[in-house]
Amino acid sequence: MEGQLRYQSPNRWLTRLGWAILFIVTVVGLAAVVIRTVEGLGVTNLNYIVPWGLWVAFYIYFIGLSAGSFLLSTAIYVFGYKKLEPIGRLALFSALIALIAGLFFVLIDLGHMERFWTVFVNRNWWSVLEIEIHFYVLYIIVILTELWLLMRQDLIRCAQNESGWRATICGWLTLGSRDLSEASAQRDRRWMKILGIFGIPIAIGVHGGTGALFAVVKARPMWYGPLFPIVFIISALASGAALLTFLLAFFVGRALDKAQRDDLVLTLGKITAGLLIFDLLLIWSEFSVGLYGNIPEDVEVLRLIMFGPFWWVFWLVQILFGALVPLFFILWPRTGRDPRMVGLAGLMIVIGIIGVRLNIVIPALNVPVIPGFDRAYTMLPAPTQTTxxxxxxxxxxxxxxxxxxxxxxxxxxxxxxxxxxxxxxxxxxxxxxxxxxxxxxxxxxxxxxxxxxxxSTALGLSTADLTHTPIGGILGHSEIRSYYVPTLNEWLSSLGLIGLSIFLGVLGYKILPLETSEGH
CATH class of the missing domain: 1.10.287 (Helix Hairpins)
Structure with a gap:
């Protein structure tokens, strides 16, 4: 009885309150998206110094979640790691929803959103971005096909045995298939393995290519390094595993009994911890090369990341909340055997990697590519300190x-x-x-x-600039300052798109047969 109570849903009023708050935030956020669509990029603080901001950070964040979830599914369907098979469908579906969220942020960041289709007409095969877009198209096809093959027989049973709107939707999604034989199931599994093998380089290209988008910008030394695409791939795996750990610990797993779900959560937690430690090692390698080599541009960026107006994003969100505390929860024996604590650690890592993405995108753009470039135009950058x-x-x-x-x-x-x-x-x-x-x-x-x-600023806490304090002087002093702070519209529209993606995910989870006990 005690084990059953442990996995009961929260109080009904808390659940309803949570959904009500999410709904309100999503509606307000989508209204901000409408304002951005009508008013253009003028509602942002993006400028000629920092042309990529909050939306690009969320774009690479969700693309990473997607690629990580997909690559985790390949461990099941390509390499035969049967223990994780109960979450295989959920991993693929999470990859699809996260990809949709990432593409939402790409779209809203475009100056003319209505022209997105021109990339398929005006081709430049030497462009990394052009290549990346075609990876996205292939990636979507692979995910949808794999999901359909995995759910095909369950969709047929749903259409035949249930009634109402769910049966109708299942009937549409069967695409006319009616074969429930074992031979057809074997054929589906063979195609799943083929598609999984085909999808591995595509998923690596999706997020490794996103890292390459930054790495080929030669004017930004902090990005221009061979490790950058690899950092993106490893952090994608860590974030995808952390997301699935959190979802399995608190929200999904109805097809499993408590012991099976606990075992899966703890296994995913250990995988997540290993990937996160490797990711921290790679980030330390990137930072240490610039510091030891005393590369001026790298040191300026690191000074802004560690001691600038948004120092707390690095030290509190990325390092403490997103890495050290969750690693302690997973690796300390007392909490590491509690699936709820491990699931909480997964959520903390998922949130902490948002800080990683923010620190990748924005600080590197704040160092002018040419000294004095920020004062070369009479048009000033968007202010970071408002009255x-x-x-x-x-x-x-x-x-x-x-x-x-x-x-x-x-x-x-x-x-x-x-x-x-x-x-x-x-x-x-x-x-x-x-x-x-x-x-x-x-x-x-x-x-x-x-x-x-x-x-006085968009986040209040950003007034605590440590660059000219004794602790900030560890890396030397400079007159570097932040040229970009997200506007309220950027934050609200981001929350709206995230809320919309969550609702799409919940809707799909309620309709589709994503739960399975296979592998146990």
């Missing part, structure tokens, strides 16, 4: 109110969790706690938004 709309006293008051709202919210959640654990679902205070917690969370989000808009 505060609120006084310091008002901002300080808002900060205290945010802390109070956060403490109340956490306290209410803790109280509700205690009541749930004790089985006191009819406690007279429960309804009041739910109402109070919902109100506190609403005001917390509202206050954070007001504080964000009223602060």
């Amino acid at each position: 505060p709309t609120l006084s310091p006293e008002q901002l300080n008051l808002l900060t205290w109110l945010i802390l109070i709202a956060a403490v109340i919210t956490v306290g209410v959640i803790a109280a509700l969790a205690w009541l749930h654990r004790e089985g006191r679902h009819d406690h007279p205070m429960r309804e009041g706690l739910v109402a109070g917690g919902t109100a506190a969370l609403f005001f917390l989000v509202l206050l954070v938004l007001v504080r964000w808009l009223g602060s």
